[in-house]
Amino acid sequence: MSASQSSSAQSARQALADRLREVRLDAGLTARALSTAAGWHEAKTSKIERGKQQPSESDLRIWCAVCSSREVLPELIAELRSVDSMWLDWRRAEQTGLRHLNASVRELYDRTRQYRSYCQSMIPGLLQTVDYTTAVLTSLRDRRRVQVDDVAATVAERTDRQRILVEGGHTFAFVLEEAALHYQVGGPEVLTGQLRHLLDVMQLASLSLGVIPTAADRTSRWPVEDFYVFDNAQANVELVSGFLTITQPREIAMYGETFAALSKLAVYGSTARTLIKAALADLST
Template sequence: MPASGSSSVQAARRVLADRLREMRQDAGLDGRALAAACGWHPSKVSRISTARTAPSADDIRAWCRACGREDQTDDLVASLRAVEGMWVEWRRMEHAGLRRAQEAVLPLFERTRWFRAYSSWFVPGLLQTYGYTEDVLRAVQRRRVTVDDVADAVAVRMDRQRVLYEGQRRFAFLVEESVLRNGLGSADTQTEQLEHLITVSALPNVSVGVVPTRLGRTRMPVEGFWIFDTSQVNVELVSGHLTITQPSEIAMYADTFTTMADMAVYGAKARALITKALDLLL
């Protein structure tokens, strides 16, 4: 599994390693006996038991078989898949194109009732216009995706915006002021996007905050992230996509969101900053 800086991934790997180690102990096997039963070098058992090396599905099957606990195989392999799914490199997620990557998150958006999103790069996807989304995804496609299905991917993202208007959902969006002037696309695209941002901020279930660019701020911008209810955080990094489900780390992102929200301006003050960015396009 690709290494990431998140302690969520490491913690999940340790939980799986602990379960395997406890299974070995319950079976009355030491590391050497288990290694001999599996046909491995003893150091492999040690590395898996201490989470220094992630086991493969075949490793787990052999481990369970040696311990006489083949009834646990499916559950442990499923746990392994869950750990592997926490960190996904963009090249793996987008190898078949951008449309599938957009479709993959739709069930998450449909079941979520409370959205919190912070962005230091772009206007969040649920608030984007067609033209802005097209420019964002086209830039992504040119940088790292060989398949050109940008038009289909844009259509999927536009359809996903229906969650803004369906059901009893709440949305809190925070953007850095620099997002309003990121220079993406043409002046017409930027103008349409900023005007749309003002419009959608008036929805009764939507809050849009802008974190002003000014001296003396107490917290610097961080990577963009989404919080879905209180159960999951998604983070988009340069190298890949991180899914966080560990409660302690979700709480860290929630605290960061609160800190940024306290620094943001809303309502008329937010609209004034958006209008100022609009005026610079004229």
């Protein structure tokens, strides 16, 4: 993980680094003394304390042992695991299949009152049909060479998650680029069913669906990476190499502002339905 992937992740890493430095200073040790006792080069200690190298759990155990501060070890390990959870490399996250990653966010979706989603080229998961989800996950399984084939179980997990559209008093705001209505995932029949489903769910009182027309003036806001905002507590961003979780308030606010700006470019109601019906018409020609 590089600092460029998120200042949230880097800030969390630096906070851990600062805490480790405090532990060393409280123990009255120089960086050289700690390094000698730990059995590693002084440069490693320097990199860890400057947030340039992330320590392992083994490193934390040694650090606390050398500093006679074993009582803070559980807290430091928890911080380290929190830093790790901010950035999930797809290869690591999907080693045991696709379902567990989807199941792990069930509670997040259940507790979120206001959900905002922007998608550039895909229909978001909460609005997907079974066939569309199956096509998406099958493609991901094959492209990322996921060794465990649990597509059917993952589809069931995602489909069950959609119950929150009509239960629990949640509200949902979706903004799609018009291109998402035309990119075929699974072929024309799958996309036809998906677009018809969009026309149905648009009638739900709990959600708004906006579509940014291809012809919209993008001088002020151009397409960005797909992202999802859960209340004002968390934002998730899907990148080519992994999945980013943002918890820093300043960054969450940036995604909120971006969503608001993109929402102003979108059309809603009957105008959005016209765009969806036009995409359907294109599939029948």
